[in-house]
Amino acid sequence: HAAALITHGPASHAAESGEATSAAGWREPAARGEYARAYELLQQPGHAPLSVAELLLAADAARLSGHPDAALPYLQRVVDDHPKDSRASLAAFTLGGVLMQQLARPREAEAAYAKARALAVHSSLAQDALARQVEAAHLAGDTAHARDLADEYLKTYPDGRRVNAVRRFAGLSEQ
Numbered sequence: 001h002a003a004a005l006i007t008h009g010p011a012s013h014a015a016e017s018g019e020a021t022s023a024a025g026w027r028e029p030a031a032r033g034e035y036a037r038a039y040e041l042l043q044q045p046g047h048a049p050l051s052v053a054e055l056l057l058a059a060d061a062a063r064l065s066g067h068p069d070a071a072l073p074y075l076q077r078v079v080d081d082h083p084k085d086s087r088a089s090l091a092a093f094t095l096g097g098v099l100m101q102q103l104a105r106p107r108e109a110e111a112a113y114a115k116a117r118a119l120a121v122h123s124s125l126a127q128d129a130l131a132r133q134v135e136a137a138h139l140a141g142d143t144a145h146a147r148d149l150a151d152e153y154l155k156t157y158p159d160g161r162r163v164n165a166v167r168r169f170a171g172l173s174e175q
Contacts, residue, residue, distance in 0.1 A: 025041045025044075025047065026038045026039075026041035026042040026044075026047050026058070026061065027054065027057060029041065029061075030042075030057050030058070030060065030061045031057070035060065035061045035064040035065040036065040036066075038057075038061035038065070039061045039062055039065040039067055039070070042058055042061055042062070049074065052078055052082050052085050052087050052088075052091075053087075055074045055075070055077050055078045055091075056074070056075075056078060056087060056090075056091060056094075058071075058074045059071040059074035059075045059078075059091070059094065062074065063098055063102065068098045068102035068103055069103060071094075071098055072095065072098065072099075075091045075092070075094055075095040075098070076095065078091035079091050079092045079095065079112075079115060079119070083119060088119045089116050089119035089120035089123065089125050089126075089129075090116075090125065092112050092113070092115040092116035092119055092129075093112070093113065093116040093120075093125055093128070093129055093132075095109075095112040095115075095116075096109045096110075096112035096113040096116060096129070096132055096136065097109070097132075099112055100132070100135070100136050100139065106135075106136040106137070106138075106139035106140040107136070107140045107142075109132070109136040109139075110133050110136035110137050110140060110142075110145075113129045113130070113132045113133040113136060114129075114133060116129040117129040117130055117133070127153075127156075127157050127160055127161070127162070128161075128162065130149065130152065130153045130156070130157075131153060131160070131161075131162035131165060131166050133149050134146050134149045134150045134153060134165075134166045134169045134170055135165070135169045137149055137169075138169040138170065138171075143170075143171065146169055146170045146171070147170045147171065147172070149170070150166045150167065150169070150170030150172060151170075153166045154166065154167075
């Protein structure tokens with residue numbers, strides 16, 4: 001998922017000084033897909049996201065503006081502080097993706113995907129999270145754990161969307 005980044009010169013900063021002082025200043029550019037500007041405004045004092053929607057939007061602004069490490073605390077807050085919110089599983093899944101794909105931290109990603117599964121017991125996200133757990137365990141070099149997770153996936157989702165990928169990452173022959 002690629003995002004166009006919008007940069008602003010010094011003149012635009014002066015013109016937007018009123019927006020920069022507004023507590024909602026970062027949300028509008030983020031909602032428009034202007035992630036670099038949103039991330040810049042988000043760094044200013046008094047711009048801390050509070051709601052689940054704001055935390056998820058702030059995480060998007062950070063990761064889609066080239067600051068994936070800065071997205072982690074926002075996503076973790078959703079998971080930790082709002083586990084009963086229906087979006088918590090998506091936050092955990094996104095956390096796993098950032099850790100695995102953008103930050104090359106597969107061991108931590110595997111734990112985030114496990115959390116996504118725990119929070120999304122009855123959704124298709126649980127299936128995808130388990131498949132990603134297999135991949136993360138494989139990337140972390142934990143072959144035995146990858147195989148155990150693959151066995152669980154194949155038993156739970158024998159006709160799942162990711163059967164072939166799960167078999168491949170677990171070192172199992174495709175059938």
